[in-house]
Amino acid sequence: MGEGGRSGGGPDLWSAVDRYLVERLAPEDATLEAAQRESREAGLPPHEVAPNQGKLLGLLARLARAHRILEIGTLAGYSSIWLARALPPEGRLVTLEAEPLHAEVARRNLERAGLAGRVEVCVGPALDALAQLVAEDGGPFDLVFIDADKPRNPEYLEYALKLSRVGTLLVADNVVREGAILDAGSRDDRVQGIRTFLERLAAEPRVTATAIQTVGSKGHDGFAIALVTAEG
Numbered sequence: 713m714g715e716g717g718r719s720g721g722g723p724d725l726w727s728a729v730d731r732y733l734v735e736r737l738a739p740e741d742a743t744l745e746a747a748q749r750e751s752r753e754a755g756l757p758p759h760e761v762a763p764n765q766g767k768l769l770g771l772l773a774r775l776a777r778a779h780r781i782l783e784i785g786t787l788a789g790y791s792s793i794w795l796a797r798a799l800p801p802e803g804r805l806v807t808l809e810a811e812p813l814h815a816e817v818a819r820r821n822l823e824r825a826g827l828a829g830r831v832e833v834c835v836g837p838a839l840d841a842l843a844q845l846v847a848e849d850g851g852p853f854d855l856v857f858i859d860a861d862k863p864r865n866p867e868y869l870e871y872a873l874k875l876s877r878v879g880t881l882l883v884a885d886n887v888v889r890e891g892a893i894l895d896a897g898s899r900d901d902r903v904q905g906i907r908t909f910l911e912r913l914a915a916e917p918r919v920t921a922t923a924i925q926t927v928g929s930k931g932h933d934g935f936a937i938a939l940v941t942a943e944g
């Protein structure tokens with residue numbers, strides 16, 4: 713049950729509250745602002761996390777004492793910057809992106825952020841890169857952020873588990889989709905991907921997980937978070 717506050721609400725209020733919170737607790741510096749600007753100028757969609765969500769990712773990485781992070785879905789590298797900044801100097805982030813233009817913008821943004829040496833942007837379908845990582849014994853990662861094409865989330869979960877250890881944190885974005893996930897008969901393959909992903913997460917004995925719905929500048933959505941508790 714919530715505590716006090718304005719009744720009614722809605723997207724304008726959510727965005728105003730996000731601005732208030734971001735200004736105080738998660739302000740963007742010039743590098744993050746430039747990353748957003750580059751992304752818009754290159755015509756990329758505004759699908760990056762909000763600043764306070766980016767800061768949460770960084771906090772989770774620090775709580776997990778992450779040295780190796782895997783990100784599935786780079787876009788312009790905005791969340792990559794938040795995550796990579798949370799790494800120790802010898803830490804590494806591997807981020808997977810299908811679209812060459814997105815990867816190119818991300819590389820520029822990461823270079824400007826002084827993080828190019830810490831981040832590897834892999835261009836191509838994430839499933840190919842993940843299969844290669846497994847074949848090369850490229851794990852384990854300490855944190856995996858799943859934020860690419862939602863229909864493939866169930867497969868990304870399988871690969872994330874293969875590339876994990878006990879203690880790895882898995883985070884998946886956009887798991888509420890304005891409540892569309894309630895529609896079992898949805899013809900939206902992103903909704904079905906998220907529904908299957910959540911069901912597999914619930915049935916998976918190797919993890920303990922929850923999901924939180926959020927409102928804010930990115931509308932009504934949510935994220936799932938899981939801790940790997942047992943070996944496969």
Ligand SMILES: C[S@@+](CC[C@H](N)C(=O)[O-])C[C@H]1O[C@@H](n2cnc3c(N)ncnc32)[C@H](O)[C@@H]1O
Nearest residue numbers: 759760761785787790791809810837838860861
């Ligand atoms: C929601 S955006 C990622 C946002 C980014 N994590 C952030 O918060 O700044 C999703 C990205 O995944 C990429 N993508 C979609 N399908 C993919 C696939 N099969 N393999 C790799 N990347 C994919 C898209 O091109 C897009 O750049």
